[in-house]
Amino acid sequence: MLESATKSSTVAAMPEAVVDTSNLTANLGKACSHEHATVNRWSVDEIVALFELPFSDLMYQAQTVHRANFDPNAVQVSTLLSIKTGGCSEDCGYCPQAARYHTEVENEPLMKLDDVLTAAQEAKDNGASRFCMGAAWRGPKQRDLEPVLKMIAEVKAMGLETCATLGMLKEGQAEQLKDAGLDYYNHNLDTDPEYYGDVISTRTYQDRLDTLDRVRSVDINVCSGGIIGMGESRNQRAGLLAQLANMERPPESVPINLLTQVEGTPLHGTEELDPFEFVRTIAAARITMPNSFVRLSAGRQGMTESTQALCFLAGANSIFYGEKLLTTGNPEAATDKQLFAKLGIHPL
Ligand code: SF4
Numbered sequence: 001m002l003e004s005a006t007k008s009s010t011v012a013a014m015p016e017a018v019v020d021t022s023n024l025t026a027n028l029g030k031a032c033s034h035e036h037a038t039v040n041r042w043s044v045d046e047i048v049a050l051f052e053l054p055f056s057d058l059m060y061q062a063q064t065v066h067r068a069n070f071d072p073n074a075v076q077v078s079t080l081l082s083i084k085t086g087g088c089s090e091d092c093g094y095c096p097q098a099a100r101y102h103t104e105v106e107n108e109p110l111m112k113l114d115d116v117l118t119a120a121q122e123a124k125d126n127g128a129s130r131f132c133m134g135a136a137w138r139g140p141k142q143r144d145l146e147p148v149l150k151m152i153a154e155v156k157a158m159g160l161e162t163c164a165t166l167g168m169l170k171e172g173q174a175e176q177l178k179d180a181g182l183d184y185y186n187h188n189l190d191t192d193p194e195y196y197g198d199v200i201s202t203r204t205y206q207d208r209l210d211t212l213d214r215v216r217s218v219d220i221n222v223c224s225g226g227i228i229g230m231g232e233s234r235n236q237r238a239g240l241l242a243q244l245a246n247m248e249r250p251p252e253s254v255p256i257n258l259l260t261q262v263e264g265t266p267l268h269g270t271e272e273l274d275p276f277e278f279v280r281t282i283a284a285a286r287i288t289m290p291n292s293f294v295r296l297s298a299g300r301q302g303m304t305e306s307t308q309a310l311c312f313l314a315g316a317n318s319i320f321y322g323e324k325l326l327t328t329g330n331p332e333a334a335t336d337k338q339l340f341a342k343l344g345i346h347p348l
Contacts, residue, residue, distance in 0.1 A: 036209040037248035042288050047238035047245075050284045055276065059314060062283035065290045066315040075340070076130070076293055076318040076348040078163065079123035083151065084110045084135035084144075090167075092190070093199045093266040094227055094259055097136040103264035110135070110144065113151055120155045126333045127347045128321055131155050132163035132186065138203070139168035139211075149180040156181035163223060168207055174214040184253060185215040186223040192239030195232045199267070216249065225255035225295065228281050229273035237281055245288035253318065254285055254292045258299025275303065279310045286315025293318040305339055312343065 050058060066072055087107030088097045096103035120131045133151060137144065148166065156162050163184035164177065177185065190196065193205045215222055226240045244250055258278055261268045278299075285294045295318035296311050303311075321333050340347065 036206075036213065038243075038246040039248055040246060042242050042245045044235060044238045044242045047241050047284055047288060048235055050287055051234055051238060051277075051280050055280070058280060058283045059310075062286045062315045063313060065287050066317070069290050070317055071348075073343075073345050074317065074348045075312065075345050076295075077128050077321045078130040078132050078295070078318065079119075079126070079128040080132040080134055080320050081111075081116065081119045081123075082136070083116055083133045083148070084108065084137065086136055088136040089138050090202045091200060094230060094262075096262040096265055098265070101264045101266070103262055110147060113147065113154065116151045117154055117158070120158055120160060123321070124158060124160055126321060127337075128160070129348060130161040130163055130184070132165065132184075132320075134165040134186075135167070137167040139170060140166045140173065145173060145176060149176060152177065152180040152182050156183075165223075168203060169211045169214045171214070174218045174220060178218040178220055182220055184221045184223045186253075186255070187211045187215065188225050188227070188255065188257075189240060189243055190226045191230060191232055192236035193243065194239060195230075195236045199230055212247075212251075221253065222247075222249075222251040223253035223255065223295075224251040225253075225257065225285075225297070227257040227259050227298070228278055229259040229270065229299070230267055231270045234277070237277075238284065241281070241284055241288050244285075250289045250292055252292060253295055254289055255295040255297040255318075256282055256285055256316070257297040258302070260298050260302070275307045275310075279307065279314050282311045282316050283314035295319065305342070308339060309343055312345065317348075 050061070053061070063072070085108040086097045086105045087099045088095070089099060091098055091100060096105045099107065116133065123131050133148065135144070135148065140148065148164065152162050152164060161183045162181060163186055164182055165186035174185070187208060189205070189208055191199055196205050212222055212224055224244060228237060244254060258273065259267060259270060261270060282294060282296070294316050296308065296316040297320055300308060300319065319336065321336055
């Protein structure tokens with residue numbers, strides 16, 4: 001703690017509070033011993049020190065970094081559609097789509113192409129620039145992938161950016177997605193490696209990193225983040241951000257989800273996270289990944305407008321729009337439009 005406190009005051013005293021550019025540049029190129037290509041831009045202690053700053057200092061730093069890299073009043077808008085819901089063989093402790101948990105989510109087959117295109121058109125008409133298709137699979141089998149490739153190609157042809165989240169990818173699948181026109185692949189790390197085993201047992205952290213490597217290797221943009229409020233410690237929240245920020249190329253898009261507690265899942269009943277801690281996590285993500293879009297994702301429905309405004313101030317610049325986020329609620333598009341108007345935010 002003493003070390004963190006010292007670093008905290010160092011960071012706080014930085015002129016203009018411009019985020020650790022010194023740290024970033026000084027550490028670029030230092031490889032660490034992981035199999036996965038990483039760079040030691042940020043230690044966990046340094047990120048914890050950001051969390052421990054007085055709230056106003058942290059927000060100032062985050063806002064300064066944000067303004068140096070993005071239009072502070074623009075927010076990218078994506079829509080997420082669950083193209084294959086429920087019945088998943090994995091055991092992610094937060095997820096109502098896992099077949100083994102008794103939730104209200106039913107197992108549904110893969111959606112038909114026409115229905116997906118109708119939803120994509122609606123998303124576009126509502127101002128979305130990216131359309132994300134999610135399937136509750138451990139990973140796609142070849143026979144599953146083929147209809148999804150068609151969906152991607154057609155959604156792309158409508159002038160939308162495409163994103164997919166289909167689980168773990170095997171050798172050769174990222175190439176097929178790239179050829180179909182996929183712009184982004186979402187695969188979250190979920191949490192810090194140390195806490196990971198408390199949440200998921202059916203796939204390893206390394207499995208996740210391998211999928212992200214496959215996506216990177218074919219030059220599809222990476223969307224990867226995690227879930228906050230699953231009972232992890234502040235150190236572990238910082239640990240998740242360190243994993244993401246230290247990737248050789250940090251993800252272009254970093255969704256920070258707040259756990260949506262669903263009855264029947266093992267994480268239901270977890271102690272609620274203080275909203276300021278969530279905002280601090282967004283700010284630390286912004287500071288440690290200055291060029292990434294930080295996405296305010298699941299959990300937004302339960303947030304007040306003021307908390308969401310603080311998240312934007314902390315550097316969140318992407319949201320999911322639409323009534324449903326896979327299987328849990330999301331503020332309706334009209335409500336989001338009103339909030340954007342109140343805050344003077346325009347969609348990208
Ligand atoms: S998060 Fe994804 S992989 Fe995990 S249980 Fe849910 S649908 Fe399956």
